[in-house]
Each structure stands twice: as structure tokens, then as C-alpha cells.
Amino acid sequence: MTETIKTDALIVGAGPVGLFAVFELGLLDIKAHLVDILDKVGGQCAELYPEKPIYDIPGIPYITGQGLTDALMEQVKPFKPTFHLGEMVTSLEKVGEPLFRVTTDRGKTFEAKVIVIAAGGGSFQPKRPPIQGIEPYEGKSVFYAVRQMEAFRGKRLLIVGGGDSALDWTLNLQPVAKRITLIHRRDDFRAAPDSVNKMRALVTSGGMDLSIGQVTALEGEGGQLAAAQVKDNAGAVTRIECDAMLPFFGLTMKLGPVANWGLDLQSELVPVDTAKFETNVPGIFAVGDINTYPGKLKLILSGFHEVALMSQQAHRYVFPDKKLVFQYTTSSTSLQKKLGVA
Amino acid sequence: MPKITFIEYDGTVHTVDAEVGATVMETALKGGVTSIVAECGGSCTCSTCHVYVDEKWRDKIPPASAEEENQLDSAFDVRSNSRLSCQIKVTEELDGFTVHTPTYQGR
Numbered sequence: 182m183t184e185t186i187k188t189d190a191l192i193v194g195a196g197p198v199g200l201f202a203v204f205e206l207g208l209l210d211i212k213a214h215l216v217d218i219l220d221k222v223g224g225q226c227a228e229l230y231p232e233k234p235i236y237d238i239p240g241i242p243y244i245t246g247q248g249l250t251d252a253l254m255e256q257v258k259p260f261k262p263t264f265h266l267g268e269m270v271t272s273l274e275k276v277g278e279p280l281f282r283v284t285t286d287r288g289k290t291f292e293a294k295v296i297v298i299a300a301g302g303g304s305f306q307p308k309r310p311p312i313q314g315i316e317p318y319e320g321k322s323v324f325y326a327v328r329q330m331e332a333f334r335g336k337r338l339l340i341v342g343g344g345d346s347a348l349d350w351t352l353n354l355q356p357v358a359k360r361i362t363l364i365h366r367r368d369d370f371r372a373a374p375d376s377v378n379k380m381r382a383l384v385t386s387g388g389m390d391l392s393i394g395q396v397t398a399l400e401g402e403g404g405q406l407a408a409a410q411v412k413d414n415a416g417a418v419t420r421i422e423c424d425a426m427l428p429f430f431g432l433t434m435k436l437g438p439v440a441n442w443g444l445d446l447q448s449e450l451v452p453v454d455t456a457k458f459e460t461n462v463p464g465i466f467a468v469g470d471i472n473t474y475p476g477k478l479k480l481i482l483s484g485f486h487e488v489a490l491m492s493q494q495a496h497r498y499v500f501p502d503k504k505l506v507f508q509y510t511t512s513s514t515s516l517q518k519k520l521g522v523a
Numbered sequence: 524m525p526k527i528t529f530i531e532y533d534g535t536v537h538t539v540d541a542e543v544g545a546t547v548m549e550t551a552l553k554g555g556v557t558s559i560v561a562e563c564g565g566s567c568t569c570s571t572c573h574v575y576v577d578e579k580w581r582d583k584i585p586p587a588s589a590e591e592e593n594q595l596d597s598a599f600d601v602r603s604n605s606r607l608s609c610q611i612k613v614t615e616e617l618d619g620f621t622v623h624t625p626t627y628q629g630r
Contacts, residue, residue, distance in 0.1 A: 230566040302562070311599050311627040343596045366601050371593035395601065414603070431597035433571070433630040434562060 183288060188214045188263075189499045191283055191293035193270050193439075196224020198469030198484030199299035200253040205492040206297075207260030208516055211499050214293075216285060218304040218437075220267040223250030225301055226481075228432065239482060249481075259521045265289060269304055273442040279464025279498055295495045298451060298460075298467040299484070302434035310341070310428050312399055321404035322425045327354070335359050337422060339409055341396055342429035348372035350427060352379055355389055362390040362421055364411055392421065399426075439471070447473055457494035458487045464498055466491045525618035529556045529574075532626040541613040547622065548572040548609035558624040565609040567591060570598040571628040572608040577621035584611055584620075599627055 190206050192199045195217035203213050221227050226235075226246030235244050244252070268285040273296065276282045283291040307325035309315065315323060327333070327350055338358045340351050343365040349372075351363050363380065370377045383389045394413040400420075401407040408422045436449045444451050445461045450473035453459055458466050468491055469484035477483070496505050510516045517523030527550050529537045539554030541547075551559040551572070560571035567590055576584065581604055587595070591610045595601055608622065 225563075229563045229568045233566045233568075308597065308599075308629040343593075366596060367592075369592065371596060395599075430599070430629065431570070433569070435630065 183290065185282075185290045185292050186214060187292045188212055189293065190214075190295045190297055190495060191216065191270075191281070191291050192262075192297045192299055194224060194299035194301055194469070194471075195219075195222040195264060195266070196299060196301050196469065197226055197249055197253055197481050198301075198488060199224070199297070200250070200257055201485050202297050202299055202468060202488040202491070203257040203260050203262045204253075205488045206495060207257065207262075208510070208519060209492050209496045209499075209505065210519070211295075211492065211495055212262075213260070213297075214263045214265065214291060216265045216268050216270050216283075216291075218267070218269040218306070222254060222264060222266070223247065225434075226250050228305060235481070237480065237482060259519060269438065271438050273465075275443075275462065275464075279462075281464065294464070294499045296465045297488075297491065297495070298439060298465065298471055299469045299488075300437075300439060301470045303436040303439065303449070303471070304434070305432040306435050306437065307428075308430040308433045310396065310430060312396060315399060317404045318399060318401060318406055318426070322401065322406040323399075324425065324427050325429075327427065330354060330357050333358050333425060336424040338362070339364055339396070339421060339423045339426040340429070341365070341426065343367070343370040343372060344429060344431070345372045345376065346429040347427075348376040348380055350429070351389065352376060352383075355383060360389070362392055362423070364392045364394060364396060364409075364421075366393070366395050366414075368393050392419070394419070396426070396428075456490065458491040459494060466495065525613055525615055525620070527551075527554075527613065527617065528619070528621040529554065529559070530577075530621065530623045531556065531558045532624050533558075541617075543613055543615055545613050546609050547574070547611040547613060547620070548607075550613060551608060556624065558626075558628065559608060560628045560630060561609060562630070567594050567607060567610055570594045570596075570607060571630060573598040573601075573625050573628060574606055574608045574622035575602055575625065576604045576606050576611075577623065578604065580617075580620050580622075583616065597629070598625075599629060600625055 189211045190213040192215040195215045231247035268287045337360045341364045394411040397412045398410040451467040453472045468487040470479045527541045537554045541550040562571040563569035
């Protein structure tokens, strides 16, 4: 049994709004831990459009997704948030008034006085190929991530995709597997050129196979893959025998476990009030793209406003006996001390 | 105003008035074409606005950029007429432009 991590606030999602929540909570002395399924902070800003421009952050005429993420990380530094990246919150249970027990898919347990759901479009999860009858194989012989390379020792592997994940795992698993076949829809790869060159050298030396086409059907029994059918661009189908398949088609957003936390939902969004941004469960807040209310706009700037108001109510739960005095960072010595500038 | 026709995989047909300069993806969202998801909002980073360009129109639009081809790698059932609708700009000449939507956008 691992130790329970105790915190004032647990923020689910480390995108721009989750990060700014650290700041607004921090000004009110509320300490936060953040959990995000991605292996980096920034959410959609970092995953979907790190290089793309954002033009509607007040006071910042132009900034990229990664630029905004970096700036927010700088801004929240004084509050020393703790990040738990590459982890998904799986369960959330109310154990006090309010107090919540939260567990992640990596086996961590948290106890938090308030929960802030800043999960955007939900959790980023691997895209599943639309191959009929793939479900029984998933987790048994079809995997969307590699947790342990040893699991593939001596196996005949199909790796599908043309990006860095597909190429990196091809190169890493090539010495371990009995045989690797990389399947991609075209003979062009967007992965790092160095990896592509290494892969092509292995194909030339006979160390692996490359097949250009798309997987259309699977054969096997009881979740154990025996072969895959691959259709090439001329429509010809070949059958490739295999023990396991690793498809890498990037990520998509799914609401995920949030649906099971006892919250009211409206078409995959969490309804909140517009004074406190609190859900139907007192002590659980929802901010940013994942919430809904009359007039809601999915803008980063709306999320920033929401966390400021949310923090006021969170303060009542975390410090029920303390009176909250409204202050400005420009003039308040006490806030400036927290920011490390006074 | 050019009109764009979307034929969804289930046979539903939408003909939508398009603004010149907008993208075909934006036109689809405006017209309520639900099989175009556009998760990333048109940044060419998600491939959930995948369409098949009608054969008659294939040669009437500029070819896909390398960036678009790369992103198509994350789409499914990619064909020679596959495009990302967020990368096709509407022009006056595209009046009548027709695309078909795939059964699955990855989510």
C-alpha cells in the first residue's frame, strides 16, 4: 500500500486553465497537485498546436501554444505545484465534507479538500483503428503503448504507423522481437529522418520487413492474434502472420473516467454555476473547456476568469475559519510575498 | 456564394453556403455535418476532418502539403482522394465542390 498524498487541491488536467488555477489558488494559500495523462504540461496547447499562434490572450497580441505553456509555468513557479504526468485519474470518491479520495492508473492515492477538473476535451487517448472485431484482442495481443519491452521477446510483431512512436518502437523492439513488420500507408515517413534511415537500413539488411498498406482485418482466437490482412494501395491483400500488433495513430480526446464520478453531465460536459464554477457535488469544480453554462465559450480567457472565481469558493472549503480579503497583486505586500517579489 | 456539398457515409447530403476564404471544414461545421469532428479546430494536427474529395473535383484543388500528408497518416481508411478538409480553402471556382465523409474519424 503506497502512502496517500494529502493536498488542499487536486487539479485534474495541466493545460493552460489547470496551470492558471495553480496561480489563483496559490494567491489564496491553497496548495495544489496536478495530474495529467500526457507526459508534458500544456494540454491541447502543447499536444495539438505547440507551434500555432493564439491571438486572443488579453494583453498578449501573439503567442504560440508552447509559448503560453512556458509563460504559465514561469508564472506558477512561486507556488511550487507538484505534477504527476503520464497518469490518469481513474476513481474519485467523496470521503468527507468536503474531502475526496482520488486514485490514478499508476496506483497513486490522493486525499484532497477540493477537486478542480480542468480536463479540457477529456483525456488524450490513443486512436483505435476501425478494424472490425479488434476489441477482443486489445490488451491481449493488440497494444497502444509499450509498458515492458520484455513482453515482446521472441514474438512476431506488427507495428503500424509512420510517426516517431511507430519508428522508435520499431527500432527499440527490433533486437527483442523474433520478427518486426512495419506497416504504413505510404512509403514516406514523418518520423525523425535519423530513425527512418535506421529503419530502412534494417530493411535492406534483412533485419525487418516494411509493408506499405493498411490493416483491414485481423485473424485469431480468444484475443490471441494469428495474422493480419494488409491491403496495399492497389487493393491487393496480403496476410502477415503475427503474435502481436502495435498501432500508433496518434491521440484523440475522450471524456474518459470523469463520466463515472457522480457528476451531472450534459453532452459530455460538466454543468457548473457561473459564480463559483462548482459542479453538482460541493467541493468539485469544473473549469475550462470541460464545463458548460449559459453563454459558455471555449476560450482560454474564459477559463482564466473561471479559475479566479472558483478559487474564492475553494478557499471557503480549505480554510473554513479564515476570512478572505480581496487584494490586488499590484499593491498587496502579502500577495507579493507569496509571489516572491516583496 | 459558392455551395459545398457534403455526402456523409450514411447517405445524408448537406449543401452548405460557403464563405470564400473559409475552409471546407469550417463550412461543414456551419452546416451541421456531424461526421466531421475537427478536434484541433483547424490546426492540421488531428486528422478528424478527413474527407474523400469527389472524383470530379480532385484536380480542381491544390495538392496536399507535406504537413497535410503527414497528418493524414493518423487518419483511417486513407485513399488516394483523401484530404483534410481544414486544409482546403473555399474559392468562387469551388461552387459545387463535393466531398464524402469516412465512417470513422478516430473517435
